[in-house]
Amino acid sequence: MKNKIGVVNYKFGNTKSLLDALKSIDIKFKLINNSKDFSDTTHIILPGIGTFGQCINELRKKNMEQSLNHEIFKKRKFFLGICVGFQLMFNSSDENNSVKGLSWFPEKIEKMSKNYLLPHIGWNKVISNQKSSLFKNISQNSFFYFLHSYCLRKSKKKIIVSNCTYDKKFISSIEFENLHGVQFHPEKSQKSGLILLKNFSNL
Amino acid sequence: MKLKSNKYTRIIPVLLFKDGRIVKSTNFDFHQSVGNPFVQVERYNQWNLDELIYLNISDNKKDFYFNLDYSTTSSTASKKNKKIQKINVLHFVKKLSYFCRMPLTFGGGIQSVEMARKILKSGADKISLNTAAFKNPKLIRDCSIEFGSQSVVISIDVKKIKGQYLVFIENGSLNTKVKINEWIKIVQEMGAGEVLINSIDHDGIGKGFDFSLCSQILKNSNIPIIIMGGAGHSSHFSKIIKELNPSAVAAANIFQFTENSYYEIKQHLIKKKIKIRNYN
Numbered sequence: 001m002k003n004k005i006g007v008v009n010y011k012f013g014n015t016k017s018l019l020d021a022l023k024s025i026d027i028k029f030k031l032i033n034n035s036k037d038f039s040d041t042t043h044i045i046l047p048g049i050g051t052f053g054q055c056i057n058e059l060r061k062k063n064m065e066q067s068l069n070h071e072i073f074k075k076r077k078f079f080l081g082i083c084v085g086f087q088l089m090f091n092s093s094d095e096n097n098s099v100k101g102l103s104w105f106p107e108k109i110e111k112m113s114k115n116y117l118l119p120h121i122g123w124n125k126v127i128s129n130q131k132s133s134l135f136k137n138i139s140q141n142s143f144f145y146f147l148h149s150y151c152l153r154k155s156k157k158k159i160i161v162s163n164c165t166y167d168k169k170f171i172s173s174i175e176f177e178n179l180h181g182v183q184f185h186p187e188k189s190q191k192s193g194l195i196l197l198k199n200f201s202n203l
Numbered sequence: 204m205k206l207k208s209n210k211y212t213r214i215i216p217v218l219l220f221k222d223g224r225i226v227k228s229t230n231f232d233f234h235q236s237v238g239n240p241f242v243q244v245e246r247y248n249q250w251n252l253d254e255l256i257y258l259n260i261s262d263n264k265k266d267f268y269f270n271l272d273y274s275t276t277s278s279t280a281s282k283k284n285k286k287i288q289k290i291n292v293l294h295f296v297k298k299l300s301y302f303c304r305m306p307l308t309f310g311g312g313i314q315s316v317e318m319a320r321k322i323l324k325s326g327a328d329k330i331s332l333n334t335a336a337f338k339n340p341k342l343i344r345d346c347s348i349e350f351g352s353q354s355v356v357i358s359i360d361v362k363k364i365k366g367q368y369l370v371f372i373e374n375g376s377l378n379t380k381v382k383i384n385e386w387i388k389i390v391q392e393m394g395a396g397e398v399l400i401n402s403i404d405h406d407g408i409g410k411g412f413d414f415s416l417c418s419q420i421l422k423n424s425n426i427p428i429i430i431m432g433g434a435g436h437s438s439h440f441s442k443i444i445k446e447l448n449p450s451a452v453a454a455a456n457i458f459q460f461t462e463n464s465y466y467e468i469k470q471h472l473i474k475k476k477i478k479i480r481n482y483n
Binding site: 120123124166188 | 206207209213251252300304306324325326328425426427
C-alpha cells in the first residue's frame with residue numbers, strides 16, 4: 001500500500017508551508033478537516049502555530065482528540081507532531097496551565113529562561129541519535145529552524161532522539177513506537193528538513 | 204539588561220520587487236531591473252539560505268502586471284500581450300512561498316491586521332511593516348498580539364542628516380525627522396519581534412555597512428537587529444559580525460550580481476571562525 005499523509009487542518013496550523021514542502025518531495029498527502037477524512041491515510045502530521053491552549057481548544061472544538069487517539073492507538077498510524085503539535089503530545093504546558101494536552105506522555109512543557117531572547121527563533125544545531133528513524137541520512141549537528149518560547153526539558157530517556165541547546169539543553173525531538181514529535185520546523189529547515197519529512201513518510 | 208540570544212548569525216538575502224520585476228537600488232533612488240521574481244526565489248532556495256526577505260516597493264502594492272512566462276520584462280512588454288497578467292499580491296505571495304523551504308519575510312503595503320493575516324496565510328512566515336507602522340504604531344502591537352511578535356519585523360530606513368540618524372518613510376522619500384533611537388524604543392515597546400535597519404546612505408554602494416549607525420542601534424535595543432545597506436564584499440560581513448555582532452546581516456545586490464556569493468560569504472565567515480549555520 002502506498003503511504004499517504006493526513007495533515008490535520010485547523011485554524012492554528014501554518015499548513016501551507018508544510019504542504020508546499022511535501023509537494024516539493026512528492027509525498028502524497030491530504031488535508032484532514034474532520035474525523036472521516038482519516039480513512040485512507042497511513043500517516044498523520046499535526047502542525048501547530050500559536051499557543052498551546054489555542055491549539056488544543058481548536059482541536060477539541062473539531063472533535064479531533066478522540067479520532068486522533070483512535071487512529072494512533074487503535075489503527076497504529078504513524079504520527080508526527082510539529083512545534084506546538086509536538087508539545088500537544090504532552091500532558092500540559094506552562095503556557096496555559098488550565099488546559100490539558102493530548103497527554104500521550106506525562107511530562108510538562110516548560111517556559112524557557114527569561115534571561116534569553118524569546119522566542120528562540122532561527123537556526124540551531126541539533127544533536128541526534130543516529131539510530132533514529134527520523135534522522136536517517138541526516139548528518140550529526142545539522143541545523144534546523146526553531147520558533148518557540150516553551151520546550152520539553154525532561155523525559156524518559158528512551159523516547160529522546162535529539163537535543164538542542166538554547167538557554168539550556170532541551171529535547172528537540174522524540175520517538176516512541178509510532179509516535180514522533182519535533183520541536184523545530186522541518187518544512188522550513190531546507191534540505192535537512194525535507195530529508196526528515198521523507199524519512200517519516202517512508203515509515 | 205541585555206538578553207542573550209541565538210549565537211548563530213543569520214545571513215539574509217533581500218529581494219526588492221517593483222512592478223513585476225526584481226530591481227537593484229542605489230541610495231533608494233535608482234531602480235534597475237535585474238530579474239524575474241520567481242526565478243530568483245527558486246535559485247535562492249537552492250542556495251540553502253538561512254532566510255529570505257522579500258520587499259514589494261511597487262507603486263501599486265495590491266495588484267501588478269506580471270509576465271507569467273518569465274522571459275520578458277513586464278515594463279517593456281505590452282499589457283495587451285496575453286502572457287501579461289494582472290496578479291494580486293496574495294496570489295503572488297502564495298506562488299513565492301511555494302519555492303521557499305526557508306523562512307520568508309514579506310513586506311510592502313501592509314496597512315492592517317487583516318492584510319497581515321492574509322499575507323501570512325498565503326505562506327509568508329513573517330510580515331515586515333514600515334510606513335504603516337510609523338503612521339500607526341498601534342498596528343505593531345495589534346499584529347504582535349494577533350500573530351506573535353516573532354512574525355512581526357519592523358523595517359526602518361535611515362539617513363544621516365547633520366550628524367543625526369533620522370527615520371525615513373514612503374520608500375525612503377519622506378523625512379520624518381524622528382531620531383532612529385526614539386523610533387526603535389517605541390517599536391520595541393509595541394512588541395516588534397525584529398528590526399530591519401536599512402541605511403539609505405550606504406544602500407547599493409557596496410563600500411561596507413554603516414558601523415556608527417549599527418553600533419548606536421545595537422547599544423539601544425534588546426530585540427534582534429538585522430543590519431542592511433552597503434555589503435559589497437565578504438569581508439564586510441565578517442568585519443561587522445566580529446566587531447558588533449548583530450543578530451543578522453542582510454544584503455541585496457551582492458547576492459544577485461556575484462555568482463556563488465552566498466556560498467563564498469559563508470565559507471569566508473567559517474574561515475574567520477564566526478558562528479553561522481553551515482551546510483552539512
